[in-house]
Amino acid sequence: GFFTCLGQDGKVYDDLKYVWLQGRQVWMYSRLYRTVPKFRRQEVIAAARAGGEFLMRHACAAPPSQKCAFVLTRDGRPVKIQRTIFSECFYVLGLDELGRATGEPRYREAALKMMEAIVHWVREDPSELGRPQLTGATPHDSMAVPMMLLNLVDQLSEGDAEAMSRFAELGSWSAQRILLHVQRNGTAVLENVSEDGEELPGCMGRQQNPGHAIEAGWFLLRHAQRQRDAGLVSQAVETFMKRPFRSGWDPEHGGLFAFQDVDGLCPTQLEWRMKLWWPHTEAMVAFLMGFAETRDPELLEMFDQVAKYSFAKFRDPEAGEWFGYLTQDGRVALSVKGGPFKGCFHVPRSLQMCKEILELLIKEAESLNQE
Amino acid sequence: GFFTCLGQDGKVYDDLKYVWLQGRQVWMYSRLYRTVPKFRRQEVIAAARAGGEFLMRHACAAPPSQKCAFVLTRDGRPVKIQRTIFSECFYVLGLDELGRATGEPRYREAALKMMEAIVHWVREDPSELGRPQLTGATPHDSMAVPMMLLNLVDQLSEGDAEAMSRFAELGSWSAQRILLHVQRNGTAVLENVSEDGEELPGCMGRQQNPGHAIEAGWFLLRHAQRQRDAGLVSQAVETFMKRPFRSGWDPEHGGLFAFQDVDGLCPTQLEWRMKLWWPHTEAMVAFLMGFAETRDPELLEMFDQVAKYSFAKFRDPEAGEWFGYLTQDGRVALSVKGGPFKGCFHVPRSLQMCKEILELLIKEAESLNQE
Numbered sequence: 028g029f030f031t032c033l034g035q036d037g038k039v040y041d042d043l044k045y046v047w048l049q050g051r052q053v054w055m056y057s058r059l060y061r062t063v064p065k066f067r068r069q070e071v072i073a074a075a076r077a078g079g080e081f082l083m084r085h086a087c088a089a090p091p092s093q094k095c096a097f098v099l100t101r102d103g104r105p106v107k108i109q110r111t112i113f114s115e116c117f118y119v120l121g122l123d124e125l126g127r128a129t130g131e132p133r134y135r136e137a138a139l140k141m142m143e144a145i146v147h148w149v150r151e152d153p154s155e156l157g158r159p160q161l162t163g164a165t166p167h168d169s170m171a172v173p174m175m176l177l178n179l180v181d182q183l184s185e186g187d188a189e190a191m192s193r194f195a196e197l198g199s200w201s202a203q204r205i206l207l208h209v210q211r212n213g214t215a216v217l218e219n220v221s222e223d224g225e226e227l228p229g230c231m232g233r234q235q236n237p238g239h240a241i242e243a244g245w246f247l248l249r250h251a252q253r254q255r256d257a258g259l260v261s262q263a264v265e266t267f268m269k270r271p272f273r274s275g276w277d278p279e280h281g282g283l284f285a286f287q288d289v290d291g292l293c294p295t296q297l298e299w300r301m302k303l304w305w306p307h308t309e310a311m312v313a314f315l316m317g318f319a320e321t322r323d324p325e326l327l328e329m330f331d332q333v334a335k336y337s338f339a340k341f342r343d344p345e346a347g348e349w350f351g352y353l354t355q356d357g358r359v360a361l362s363v364k365g366g367p368f369k370g371c372f373h374v375p376r377s378l379q380m381c382k383e384i385l386e387l388l389i390k391e392a393e394s395l396n397q398e
Numbered sequence: 399g400f401f402t403c404l405g406q407d408g409k410v411y412d413d414l415k416y417v418w419l420q421g422r423q424v425w426m427y428s429r430l431y432r433t434v435p436k437f438r439r440q441e442v443i444a445a446a447r448a449g450g451e452f453l454m455r456h457a458c459a460a461p462p463s464q465k466c467a468f469v470l471t472r473d474g475r476p477v478k479i480q481r482t483i484f485s486e487c488f489y490v491l492g493l494d495e496l497g498r499a500t501g502e503p504r505y506r507e508a509a510l511k512m513m514e515a516i517v518h519w520v521r522e523d524p525s526e527l528g529r530p531q532l533t534g535a536t537p538h539d540s541m542a543v544p545m546m547l548l549n550l551v552d553q554l555s556e557g558d559a560e561a562m563s564r565f566a567e568l569g570s571w572s573a574q575r576i577l578l579h580v581q582r583n584g585t586a587v588l589e590n591v592s593e594d595g596e597e598l599p600g601c602m603g604r605q606q607n608p609g610h611a612i613e614a615g616w617f618l619l620r621h622a623q624r625q626r627d628a629g630l631v632s633q634a635v636e637t638f639m640k641r642p643f644r645s646g647w648d649p650e651h652g653g654l655f656a657f658q659d660v661d662g663l664c665p666t667q668l669e670w671r672m673k674l675w676w677p678h679t680e681a682m683v684a685f686l687m688g689f690a691e692t693r694d695p696e697l698l699e700m701f702d703q704v705a706k707y708s709f710a711k712f713r714d715p716e717a718g719e720w721f722g723y724l725t726q727d728g729r730v731a732l733s734v735k736g737g738p739f740k741g742c743f744h745v746p747r748s749l750q751m752c753k754e755i756l757e758l759l760i761k762e763a764e765s766l767n768q769e
Binding site for chain 2: 032034035040041042043088096099100103104105106107108157159161162163164228229230292293294295297298299300301352354355360361362363366367
């Protein structure tokens with residue numbers, strides 16, 4: 028397993044192992060090994076494999092249940108269990124990619140088995156997640172759930188006709204669930220809506236997370252590309268990318284707010300004004316992917332704006348890596364490079380995806396110039 | 399029940415009812431009614447009674463279990479349950495004081511019945527709290543638990559010889575548990591220690607919360623006064639008040655940090671540098687109470703320093719009340735006056751307690767002058 032609690036200089040300040048981050052790091056290493064020639068190195072796949080083995084041995088907190096721990100001790104004993112599906116989702120992400128990178132079927136088999144449990148919890152019976160049924164808790168759809176599922180469908184289906192047909196319906200269902208979060212005549216993406224797509228009362232109903240909406244934008248855009256759905260392409264770009272960027276960008280100091288209230292009230296999250304790294308890495312991917320698809324120059328300007336801010340503020344030129352958490356006015360709030368929620372994932376995924384898209388665009392421009 | 403989600407101008411922005419804050423507001427109104435002549439008004443006790451009735455009708459999420467919800471809908475249906483004892487503790491606090499203020503025994507009976515359940519969960523069997531037993535979760539003592547119990551012993555015992563003797567052992571036990579959090583040769587108060595008082599590894603073990611230590615200081619000081627324990631008086635003042643103040647005060651911008659790491663590493667709480675209202679209200683109480691007991695002029699200077707900062711930064715001269723959450727450099731981070739964790743409690747309790755202590759000190763000074 029990987030240490031992810033790393034100080035500014037990379038020193039380990041806590042040896043707990045967060046399952047989200049284990050799965051994401053296994054994915055990242057495996058993906059780089061499989062698809063990028065310069066990372067096709069023994070130590071890369073050996074690290075990915077070690078992380079995958081750790082997950083298969085320790086992630087499930089009480090086998091035979093597939094329910095995973097949220098955090099484990101250094102030697103793999105469960106410390107805490109979340110009553111959600113995300114630890115399990117990153118387990119799937121990591122092990123599926125490790126299976127592709129190594130060619131060993133047992134990793135993808137473990138991923139598919141976990142995926143079955145997740146789909147069961149989401150669409151049939153959540154009782155194994157351990158959330159008590161409370162009469163005051165409004166059943167609602169949190170956008171993170173269909174986003175995560177759509178991302179997994181994308182992962183599991185790549186170049187696999189059988190998986191593609193097996194998960195086609197789940198992909199469309201997830202995309203439809205994400206679209207339920209478009210509210211107020213198409214002008215706002217809300218994080219939580221009722222199960223039939225109505226706006227909910229109170230803070231929970233008004234909550235917005237601009238970086239999350241933009242990330243959903245590129246998940247939807249990839250789905251739309253696979254489905255050849257031009258209407259969805261345009262909705263992904265206009266509703267999930269451009270609008271949340273315009274309303275979520277801090278006009279005073281730059282950067283995307285962590286949370287907002289659709290009515291302009293004050294959110295109750297203490298960090299709402301802070302600038303977190305991952306909305307910015309996801310916005311870079313989204314705008315570049317959107318530009319490559321639509322050639323809308325506004326998207327390229329948005330990419331440029333986010334990239335300039337991010338490289339100026341998040342990057343640590345001294346010790347490497349990006350900081351994760353800035354104050355509203357762009358100063359480093361937490362000096363750590365990794366922690367319970369920041370691992371080896373958003374930064375390298377974004378940089379690698381942006382590099383690939385930019386290389387394609389440059390190649391295309393060059394071949395146009397030669398004509 | 400009371401609305402506590404109030405915007406800058408007092409407007410309700412969410413109608414959820416947080417049980418911690420319901421109990422605290424019942425306590426505050428009842429205490430003011432009972433002990434302060436100018437608040438001995440019908441509308442004050444009527445509001446307290448309405449809050450108490452709401453709690454007795456709705457707080458328990460699944461009767462006959464005494465386990466309370468953390469948050470209720472406007473009409474009292476449970477939304478969320480925490481796997482801790484704090485909702486129940488504030489239920490006890492509020493209803494005991496309501497019983498004293500109204501003279502109606504049923505409120506104190508409800509409080510005592512709940513107290514029994516709490517003590518059972520803490521000292522005998524926590525299983526009803528619903529926390530899963532996980533092999534990686536180190537059993538530990540979180541300082542909030544004995545602090546809360548000591549505060550309740552103080553509340554329940556006031557002027558009641560039978561309760562005093564019934565809870566005497568619990569009071570001493572709680573004080574002893576708090577003292578286990580003094581680590582590193584008496585130089586640091588740590589939020590979490592092992593059950594036998596050893597320092598724990600990792601972030602959890604190194605976590606400090608200066609405002610919490612200082613609040614524990616005045617809880618301990620009251621206990622020491624009741625026990626006529628001069629050694630404990632001095633430990634409460636030196637170890638829990640002065641030291642955490644010196645290490646927890648921001649030398650650059652003033653104000654107490656929300657969290658610190660005893661080794662000076664970066665805490666993982668995103669708000670660690672922020673200035674929250676309640677550490678400051680509790681520090682005002684602690685330093686003034688400490689000064690009244692010891693006549694150490696340094697404590698009066700500390701009181702003055704915190705009070706000046708607080709009135710300059712937290713008070714809202716326009717719409718009244720205090721803001722709850724400032725950035726490190728003292729600007730308002732959240733414009734709300736109340737929310738899921740800020741209700742009608744720390745500010746009025748601190749102001750009233752400080753006023754009472756200051757009046758005693760002034761009276762004493764005047765009578766000295768007359769001699």
